[in-house]
Amino acid sequence: MSSTNPGGAAGPHPIVVGNWKMNGLKTALTEAVKVKDGLPAAGAPVDVMICPPATLVLVLAEVLKGSHVRVGGQDCHAAASGAFTGDVAAGMLLDGGASAVILGHSERRAGHGERDWDVRAKVVTAHAAGLTAIVCVGETAGERAAGLTETVVRRQLAGSLPDGITAANTIVAYEPVWAIGTGLTPTTGDVAAVHAAIHSALGERYGKDAGGVRLLYGGSVKPSNARELLGVPHVHGALVGGASLTAADFLGIIKAYDAAG
Numbered sequence: 060m061s062s063t064n065p066g067g068a069a070g071p072h073p074i075v076v077g078n079w080k081m082n083g084l085k086t087a088l089t090e091a092v093k094v095k096d097g098l099p100a101a102g103a104p105v106d107v108m109i110c111p112p113a114t115l116v117l118v119l120a121e122v123l124k125g126s127h128v129r130v131g132g133q134d135c136h137a138a139a140s141g142a143f144t145g146d147v148a149a150g151m152l153l154d155g156g157a158s159a160v161i162l163g164h165s166e167r168r169a170g171h172g173e174r175d176w177d178v179r180a181k182v183v184t185a186h187a188a189g190l191t192a193i194v195c196v197g198e199t200a201g202e203r204a205a206g207l208t209e210t211v212v213r214r215q216l217a218g219s220l221p222d223g224i225t226a227a228n229t230i231v232a233y234e235p236v237w238a239i240g241t242g243l244t245p246t247t248g249d250v251a252a253v254h255a256a257i258h259s260a261l262g263e264r265y266g267k268d269a270g271g272v273r274l275l276y277g278g279s280v281k282p283s284n285a286r287e288l289l290g291v292p293h294v295h296g297a298l299v300g301g302a303s304l305t306a307a308d309f310l311g312i313i314k315a316y317d318a319a320g
């Protein structure tokens with residue numbers, strides 16, 4: 060499967076993923092319906108996914124059934140089931156209609172103490188359940204200032220990804236921690252350098268199997284900067300937080316892939 064990004068380079072088919080984080084009551088479903096209705100009937104030139112809070116996965120999947128918008132979860136437990144009060148199993152997300160799950164988001168790494176090996180265990184469980192894992196990596200402001208960006212990202216990739224990943228079961232999202240929710244973004248040159256490093260790290264470990272793994276950029280993506288950021292080589296889409304909460308902004312980002320947009 061190959062497509063063209065806004066910069067014109069051929070590569071894996073892009074995907075724009077909305078991460079609603081801990082936002083969204085039932086009333087938010089109307090925004091998802093607007094996204095669905097705002098896409099061309101023949102399908103957008105990109106894959107589109109919304110990852111709502113766990114409470115909305117089932118109902119969102121019902122609302123979006125038959126559309127081009129897929130549904131994902133935001134986290135899952137490393138165990139398939141059991142006595143883990145308050146946690147969500149990968150199989151439950153699948154059962155609810157999700158086809159993917161975000162894992163290792165920096166908010167989980169920072170707020171819940173998730174380490175690379177925790178993330179890797181979750182990725183293995185997600186794959187076993189039949190979900191695509193969207194695995195997040197990214198440096199803090201301090202790590203960037205210390206010149207450690209690529210070292211940190213390579214270390215996170217090495218520790219968070221299991222052996223044998225494929226383009227079908229894994230997506231990698233580069234989300235610089237300092238760019239999340241701040242309105243700050245790296246330069247396109249910085250994004251290009253990190254994505255090239257991710258591309259080569261995956262190639263070194265997985266060989267040609269990694270060639271089709273989609274690499275997303277995340278962190279303060281908006282309609283106004285989407286075309287520039289998503290046109291960077293080795294960027295195959297976006298993981299969008301705040302701007303995914305309103306259909307107009309989310310559709311504005313998806314339109315970065317519309318030749319007429």
Ligand code: 13P
Nearest residue numbers: 078239240278279300301
């Ligand atoms: P923002 O788009 O709000 O910066 O969030 C990015 C993010 O963390 C997506 O997972």
